[in-house]
Amino acid sequence: RTWREGEPPLVKGCLPFLGKAVEFSQDALKLLTQLQSTHGDIFTVLIAGRYMTFVMNPLLYPAVVKHGRQLDFHVFTDTVAPPTFGYPPIRSGAYPGLPDRIQSSFQLLQGDQLTRLSHSMLGNLLATLRHHFLGVGPGQREAGPDWQKVGSGREMGLYALCESLMFQASVLTLYGTHNRTHSPGVLEELRRKFSQFDARFPLLVGGMPIWLLARTNALRGELIRHFDPRSMQQWDGPSDFIRTRVQLLNEYPLTDVEKGAHHFAILWASVGNTIPAAFWVIYHLLAYPEAFAAVKSEIQEVLGIKGEGLSLNDDLTLTPEDLDRMIYLESAVCESLRLSSASMNVRVCQEDFEMRLDSQRSVHLRKDDIIALYPQSMHMDPDIYPQPEVYKFDRFVLGSARRSEFFKRGQRLHYFLMPFGSGGSKCPGRFFALVELKQLVCVLLLYCRLELAHTHTHTHTPPKLDTARAGLGILPPKTDIAVCYALLCTEKNEEGRGGGQGENEKKERGEGENKKKEREAEGENEIKDRLAMKEGLVNSPEE
Numbered sequence: 001r002t003w004r005e006g007e008p009p010l011v012k013g014c015l016p017f018l019g020k021a022v023e024f025s026q027d028a029l030k031l032l033t034q035l036q037s038t039h040g041d042i043f044t045v046l047i048a049g050r051y052m053t054f055v056m057n058p059l060l061y062p063a064v065v066k067h068g069r070q071l072d073f074h075v076f077t078d079t080v081a082p083p084t085f086g087y088p089p090i091r092s093g094a095y096p097g098l099p100d101r102i103q104s105s106f107q108l109l110q111g112d113q114l115t116r117l118s119h120s121m122l123g124n125l126l127a128t129l130r131h132h133f134l135g136v137g138p139g140q141r142e143a144g145p146d147w148q149k150v151g152s153g154r155e156m157g158l159y160a161l162c163e164s165l166m167f168q169a170s171v172l173t174l175y176g177t178h179n180r181t182h183s184p185g186v187l188e189e190l191r192r193k194f195s196q197f198d199a200r201f202p203l204l205v206g207g208m209p210i211w212l213l214a215r216t217n218a219l220r221g222e223l224i225r226h227f228d229p230r231s232m233q234q235w236d237g238p239s240d241f242i243r244t245r246v247q248l249l250n251e252y253p254l255t256d257v258e259k260g261a262h263h264f265a266i267l268w269a270s271v272g273n274t275i276p277a278a279f280w281v282i283y284h285l286l287a288y289p290e291a292f293a294a295v296k297s298e299i300q301e302v303l304g305i306k307g308e309g310l311s312l313n314d315d316l317t318l319t320p321e322d323l324d325r326m327i328y329l330e331s332a333v334c335e336s337l338r339l340s341s342a343s344m345n346v347r348v349c350q351e352d353f354e355m356r357l358d359s360q361r362s363v364h365l366r367k368d369d370i371i372a373l374y375p376q377s378m379h380m381d382p383d384i385y386p387q388p389e390v391y392k393f394d395r396f397v398l399g400s401a402r403r404s405e406f407f408k409r410g411q412r413l414h415y416f417l418m419p420f421g422s423g424g425s426k427c428p429g430r431f432f433a434l435v436e437l438k439q440l441v442c443v444l445l446l447y448c449r450l451e452l453a454h455t456h457t458h459t460h461t462p463p464k465l466d467t468a469r470a471g472l473g474i475l476p477p478k479t480d481i482a483v484c485y486a487l488l489c490t491e492k493n494e495e496g497r498g499g500g501q502g503e504n505e506k507k508e509r510g511e512g513e514n515k516k517k518e519r520e521a522e523g524e525n526e527i528k529d530r531l532a533m534k535e536g537l538v539n540s541p542e543e
């Protein structure tokens with residue numbers, strides 16, 4: 001291929017076919033930043049046989065997003081997802097109407113259904129916490145045998161802790177309970193298999209045929225079997241989202257394995273990014289005491305909880321309005337997503353056309369080329385985020401409100417935080433993901449005492465991002481990091497404080513709850529305004 005007048009600069013590298021594939025897989029952000037400094041805001045690179053045009057300046061992102069017709073997202077996913085998860089491409093014409101109906105099913109992750117999902121997720125997070133870490137099974141109210149052990153503190157990897165909690169609570173919320181998976185041992189087994197499959201995920205997405213990875217192929221088969229039609233009948237109380245998808249897939253001539261593979265793909269989508277995101281959100285709060293203190297006191301203030309926190313016997317209610325009032329919590333979550341997300345937004349050019357970038361510039365693009373945005377470069381741009389490598393929990397707060405205006409070269413950005421993609425390919429689970437992450441913080445901070453095992457401050461070296469997954473979403477840490485954890489308030493502690501004090505605390509809590517109700521009544525309009533603003537964070541206004 002040779003460069004033509006009007007096209008973006010072309011970088012072919014020295015290696016035939018591979019082009020810049022090696023550098024890209026080693027450190028995509030570094031390569032793209034170097035190319036940007038030489039070739040400017042937009043350039044085309046040969047990567048493993050594909051010509052990929054990167055638009056690096058976030059002020060130009062709207063130009064790409066608005067060309068949804070010429071720049072199609074699903075052509076790409078329909079090439080990558082089917083061989084990775086094991087179902088046939090759905091846009092081949094063999095399944096008329098299926099792609100649109102699948103898109104419609106994503107509505108069930110939002111709106112009113114989101115409230116139901118959130119309610120169920122919180123219950124499952126608490127049940128999982130009680131069961132696995134504190135020795136109390138779902139539905140049980142009494143302390144189990146591990147109570148004392150936990151009361152005196154335990155140590156484990158923070159990633160392992162987040163993975164276990166988020167995986168189990170997410171599976172229970174989306175798929176329901178399974179007569180065999182009632183036993184947490186079975187869910188744990190499912191998680192282990194999932195995590196082994198996930199370790200090979202970058203290779204599969206990179207195009208390696210699964211038959212070359214015999215163990216991964218076998219694992220995928222086992223994972224799919226958990227979700228084939230016969231197994232799905234044994235899941236009790238699935239979410240409306242999963243129930244609808246089961247009915248939908250049954251209407252099409254798919255084999256049982258192919259149906260199971262679709263459900264398995266949703267499992268990956270729902271936890272593959274949420275688990276590493278949970279790790280970074282909690283890690284940053286533990287590493288930065290001022291962030292921890294501000295977020296915890298905000299949570300307690302909004303929920304009207306006095307004292308250290310809650311005991312296991314206390315239940316927790318978190319309405320969407322409660323979460324919405326927690327602007328420091330939301331900012332802390334966004335800041336962790338900014339620092340850890342490295343998803344690539346990919347589109348396939350459907351025809352030769354001229355894409356207008358701004359009032360002065362346009363470029364020629366060729367049919368079948370890939371157009372990509374790499375928002376990690378925006379997230380780490382010092383012009384937009386001063387000291388971009390530093391964690392600042394309140395970066396997304398301005399005064400006493402959410403901050404939703406960010407600028408580059410003095411111009412306001414339409415897109416400033418893009419962990420969830422953009423335009424037509426935007427993650428349909430983004431609202432649920434934010435709720436899950438906030439709920440996890442509330443649960444851990446209110447019920448547990450958590451500390452990094454080896455230091456109490458951020459002066460230690462933070463874990464590095466595992467760049468092997470660059471382009472695929474939230475990057476996990478290269479290594480896990482140990483945390484000590486214990487219950488904040490054990491029954492024993494409460495007794496120790498004496499009945500009178502316990503009564504006072506209950507009274508104070510009651511007063512706090514009354515205050516909360518008064519605020520709820522007063523603030524409804526204010527909440528609506530804030531919700532509208534929050535939409536700016538997860539959904540750009542023009543979409």
Ligand code: HEM
Nearest residue numbers: 269270273274277343345419420421425427428429432433
């Ligand atoms: C922090 C958590 C999450 C992050 C960062 C994230 C990010 C993303 C991104 C970037 C995409 C677009 C992929 C692309 O452009 O190629 C995507 C797609 C998707 N996500 Fe998420 N996601 C998260 C959580 C969730 C959750 C909790 C669910 C569901 C319960 C979910 C369901 C999906 C689905 C179904 C798609 C495919 C959409 C389509 O094919 O049109 N995600 N996600």
